[in-house]
Amino acid sequence: MRNNIHLRSLLGLVTHWCIAAPVTMCYLLFIAFHSTEASDMASTYSIHSTEIRDITEVKISIDLAWTLLCGFLVFNMRAGFAFLGAGFLQKKNTLNYLTMSFMDFCVGGLIYWAFGFALMFGGSYLAFGLDAGNALFGYSGFFLSFGSFDYSTSKLWLFQMMFSAAACTIVAGAVAERIKFNVHVICSAALCGIMYPVYGHWVWGGGWLASLPFGSGMKDFAGSGVVHGIGGLIALVGAWMVGPRFGKYNPDGTPNMFHGHNLSFVVLGTLFLLFGWFGFNAGSTLGSTDLRVSIIASNTFLAACTGGITLMYITYYNTGKYDIVRTCKGALAGCVAITASGAYVSHWAAVAIGFIAVFILKASLHFIENKLRIDDPVGAISVHGASGLWGLLSVGIFADGSYLGVKGLIAGSGWQLLSQFIGCVVLMIWALGLGYILFYILKRTIGLRVPVSEENTGIDLYEHGIPCYPDSS
Numbered sequence: 322m323r324n325n326i327h328l329r330s331l332l333g334l335v336t337h338w339c340i341a342a343p344v345t346m347c348y349l350l351f352i353a354f355h356s357t358e359a360s361d362m363a364s365t366y367s368i369h370s371t372e373i374r375d376i377t378e379v380k381i382s383i384d385l386a387w388t389l390l391c392g393f394l395v396f397n398m399r400a401g402f403a404f405l406g407a408g409f410l411q412k413k414n415t416l417n418y419l420t421m422s423f424m425d426f427c428v429g430g431l432i433y434w435a436f437g438f439a440l441m442f443g444g445s446y447l448a449f450g451l452d453a454g455n456a457l458f459g460y461s462g463f464f465l466s467f468g469s470f471d472y473s474t475s476k477l478w479l480f481q482m483m484f485s486a487a488a489c490t491i492v493a494g495a496v497a498e499r500i501k502f503n504v505h506v507i508c509s510a511a512l513c514g515i516m517y518p519v520y521g522h523w524v525w526g527g528g529w530l531a532s533l534p535f536g537s538g539m540k541d542f543a544g545s546g547v548v549h550g551i552g553g554l555i556a557l558v559g560a561w562m563v564g565p566r567f568g569k570y571n572p573d574g575t576p577n578m579f580h581g582h583n584l585s586f587v588v589l590g591t592l593f594l595l596f597g598w599f600g601f602n603a604g605s606t607l608g609s610t611d612l613r614v615s616i617i618a619s620n621t622f623l624a625a626c627t628g629g630i631t632l633m634y635i636t637y638y639n640t641g642k643y644d645i646v647r648t649c650k651g652a653l654a655g656c657v658a659i660t661a662s663g664a665y666v667s668h669w670a671a672v673a674i675g676f677i678a679v680f681i682l683k684a685s686l687h688f689i690e691n692k693l694r695i696d697d698p699v700g701a702i703s704v705h706g707a708s709g710l711w712g713l714l715s716v717g718i719f720a721d722g723s724y725l726g727v728k729g730l731i732a733g734s735g736w737q738l739l740s741q742f743i744g745c746v747v748l749m750i751w752a753l754g755l756g757y758i759l760f761y762i763l764k765r766t767i768g769l770r771v772p773v774s775e776e777n778t779g780i781d782l783y784e785h786g787i788p789c790y791p792d793s794s
Contacts, residue, residue, distance in 0.1 A: 391604025408586025413779030491552030545712025553706020628655025
C-alpha cells in the first residue's frame with residue numbers, strides 16, 4: 322500500500338513537472354523574446370532618431386554655408402560696380418566714385434544692422450528673433466541682439482546687407498561727377514535704413530504686398546523691384562534734382578557724349594557683376610537643398626547672354642559697329658529682368674525676358690537722355706530701374722506654376738499679373754516720393770552738387786585732395 326502511495330506521489334510529481342516545466346519555459350521564453358524585441362526596438366528608435374537629427378543638422382549646415390557663400394559672391398559685386406562705374410567716368414572724377422562705392426557698404430552696413438534689417442524682416446519668422454511686426458513694417462531684430470542673436474538671423478542679415486549696398490551704388494552711378502560726397506553718404510544711410518527695408522518688408526518680410534489676394538500675392542524672387550527698382554528710381558530723382566554735368570547739353574537741348582576713360586574697366590566690371598549675380602539670384606533660395614538653384618542659375622545666365630547678344634547686333638544694325646559698352650549694358654539689363662522671375666519660369670522664358678529687356682532698355686536710355694534730359698553717366702536708371710519694373714511684370718506673364726504654384730498668363734491666369742502691376746505702382750510711388758523728399762531737403766540745406774569750377778577741375782581734388790591718376794593733376 323505504502324509503495325503504491327509513493328508511486329502515485331512520484332507519478333504526480335512527474336506529471337506536475339511535465340506540465341509546469343513547458344509552461345514555465347514558454348513563459349520565460351516569451352518574456353525573454355519580448356524583452357529582446359523591446360530592447361531592439363528601443364535601439365532601432367534611438368538610431369533612427371539620431372539619423373534624423375544628423376540629417377537635419379547636415380541640411381542646416383549645408384544651407385548655412387550656401388547662403389554665406391552666395392553672400393560673399395554678392396559682396397564681390399562691389400568690385401564689379403567699382404570697375405564698371407569708374408570706367409564710364411572721366412578720370413578726374415574716378416577716385417570720388419570709388420570712394421562713394423566703397424562707403425556704400427560701410428555706412429549701409431551699420432545702418433542696416435542697427436534698424437534697417439528689423440524694419441524689413443521683423444514679423445517674418447524667417448529666423449530667430451524676427452517675430453514682431455505687422456503688414457507695414459517690422460519691429461524686431463534691432464542690432465541683431467537678444468532673441469535675434471543667432472546664426473540663422475546673422476546669416477539672413479549678412480546676405481540681405483549685400484543687397485541693400487547694391488541699391489546704394491546704383492544711385493552713385495547716376496549722380497556721379499557732380500554730387501557732393503556727403504550728400505551721397507546721407508542718401509545711402511536713408512536708403513539702407515528706411516527706403517529699401519520698408520518696401521522690402523512689404524514684399525519679403527510678410528508685408529501687405531506679399532499678401533495681396535490676387536494670384537500668389539506680389540512676387541519678386543531676388544529683387545528686380547526690391548533692389549534694382551528701388552535703386553534705379555531713386556537714382557532717377559537724384560540725377561534729375563542734382564542736374565546734368567556742366568556741358569552735357571547744348572543750348573538746343575541736344576546731348577553731348579562724355580566718353581568713359583577706361584572701357585577695359587567697363588568690361589571687367591560687367592564680368593564681376595555677372596559672376597556675382599549667380600549668388601544674387603540662386604542664393605535667394607537661402608539654401609542649396611532647394612534643388613531649384615540650378616534652374617535659377619541657368620536662367621540668370623541665359624537672360625544675360627540674350628541681353629548682351631541682342632543689343633550688340635541691334636547696335637551693329639544701326640551703326641555698322643560692334644559696341645562692347647552697349648553689349649555690357651544689355652547683359653546687365655537681362656540679369657536685372659530675370660532677377661524677379663528666375664525661379665518661376667522655364668529656360669525659354671528666361672531667353673524671352675532677356676530679349677524684351679533690351680528693347681525696354683533702349684527706349685528708356687533714349688527717353689531719359691533726350692526727352693527728360695536727365696544726365697545718367699552709367700545708364701543706371703535704365704539698366705536697373707526700367708529693367709527692374711519689367712522684371713516684376715514678367716513674373717505675371719511667364720510664371721508657369723512649376724515652383725511654389727506661381728502662375729502667370731502662360732499658365733492661364735491673369736491674377737498674378739495684377740499683383741505684379743500693383744507692386745510696380747507702389748514701388749514707383751514709394752521710391753519717387755521718398756526720393757524727392759530726401760533730395761529736396763538736402764538741396765535746401767547742404768546743397769547737392771559741387772561748384773562748377775571744381776567740377777571742371779575734378780571732384781577728386783576737391784573732395785579728396787588727391788587725384789586717382791597722378792598725371793591728371
